[in-house]
Amino acid sequence: MNLQEIKELLKLITESNIQEFELERAGIKLKIKKADSLSIQSVPSISRLEEKLLPETKPEETPAEAEEKTDNLYIVKSPIVGTFYRSPSPDALPYIEKGEEVTVGQVLCIVEAMKVMNEIASEVEGKVVKIFAKNEQPVEYGEELFAIQTS
């Protein structure tokens, strides 16, 4: 799928009533979600950037975070460069607090990159024992975000 085809596809979706769209083909995964607060015009550029998020060799949406087990302590590291947010929006409650139990797939935080809010989900089940990053802190690839005590 080349850039021109993607542009045409985005145009079609933008002009339709489709709210969510997902497409997976060899080497590419496209996921488009129309947000109510965003103007229709900005969706194509966000979606195009989201498509570029994926290196050609990996079909998964987010690269796996590195595992570090010391006494069943799993360190959640940022898989991308961006800005760390504890909550889904400025006035909402944080996704998780220290001491809370989390399950696999539970959203822990957001790392925003180029206006795209990337939800970082837990790969393990356990208790959040440490939160390393501060709200609105810029984070780099591999930056430590949380420590989860797994049993």
Place this chain on the structure above:
Amino acid sequence: MAKKPLKIEKILIANRGEIALRIIWSCKELGIKTVAIYSEADKDALHVRFADEEVCVGPAKSSESYLNIPNIISAAEITGADAIHPGYGFLAENPDFAEICEQCNIIFIGPSAQLIHQMGDKQQARKIMKEVGVPVTPGSEDIVGSLDEACKAARNIGYPVILKAVAGGGGRGMRIISLEKELLSAFESAQSEAKNSFGEGSLYIEKYLRYPRHIEFQILGDTEGNIIHLGERECSIQRRYQKLIEESPSPALTPRLRKKMAEAALRGAQAVGYHSAGTMEFLLDQDNNFYFNEMNTRIQVEHTVTEEILRIDLIKEQIKIAAGEPISFSQRDLNFRGSSIEARIYAEDPETMNPSPGVITAFNIPKGPGVRVDTAAHEGCWISPYYDPLIAKIAVYGNDRQEAIQRLKRALESLIIDGIKTNVPLHLKIISDPDFVKGNLHTHFLDRFLPGQANRVSAKA
């Protein structure tokens, strides 16, 4: 004298190694803050150490770090960088990256995405050059669909010819043909090789130059429409398209030929409205006919020799041009003097020519008059297998070519790199060669220095 500050205050360098350092040096001299990006394999690298800020953008693998566009753009955003310098290689000639920078309001230090795209298409570039009277290698206008068409085209051009794949590269789908009777089998096998390698079997034909010399002209253009040339570089000493030794000026060019080629280079650059730094590549045949080969829309590894003979800073000029300022000098301000020769030092096994990664245990760079070293290596540093194994560039300046050769010889002899294998012995062999000293160069010069072609010791002796 109060100088108006550049509108660029912070530059993110989307590269690593010696060129990242090179860009940092010019930024420091201009009072511009720097942001280094690095992969996990480069966390102790010098470019990270000397930048004002640093952001890790991924694991060792290039595709996940130095080619990771979202992480790089995001790094520029979180550090508030105004501009990105892509260096050479990696994303330097990626038109999508240049476009994304534009869309994210980040200044891309280089030409526009459109220019990168245009010159990246070799066939289109040739067409444009032809239209403005820049000589191009005689070739078929379009693809040769049949053996018959190929025959006709070859007769027109004149043997020897080379069959090339339209979709191709890397030597695949290429056949050199000296006589018409070779054309039949060559045509069919080239077609199927191209089809298998690139999914598309279309071929075109070009004149094959037997012993061409690689002569390139450095171009600078600003946003006010000024386009100047900064002389030529000869890069004929190369192996599998990897340059080893570059020099300026070329020993092959008379003042008359230089004037002709420079005019052609300028004509080509003007035709596309080029801005920023770029290089027009030509091939020069044994009869002193020159042909446009391609245009590189980035700063090049060998920009150093041009800087040496002109005493200018091309990176600073790129930054100024990107900030909307004019080039610091005009065509007639340029004073070409002396001779500069550069040797690229690679971490390489001299027998097999394979990369030789490892830790440098002892490192001494040559010093003294007329020696310039561009490197990010140091004692204790790790030359990793993940990236291009270029360790250092040793460039010398001499009042003439003979002095430059002598200087390069003593510089290479005092270069110490222990712990890994390098191509320094090969360089010393080349520059001592009588043909090199005489300036009799061409792109197949290295063939007889390659392993397997050296003199064999007889079993009896």
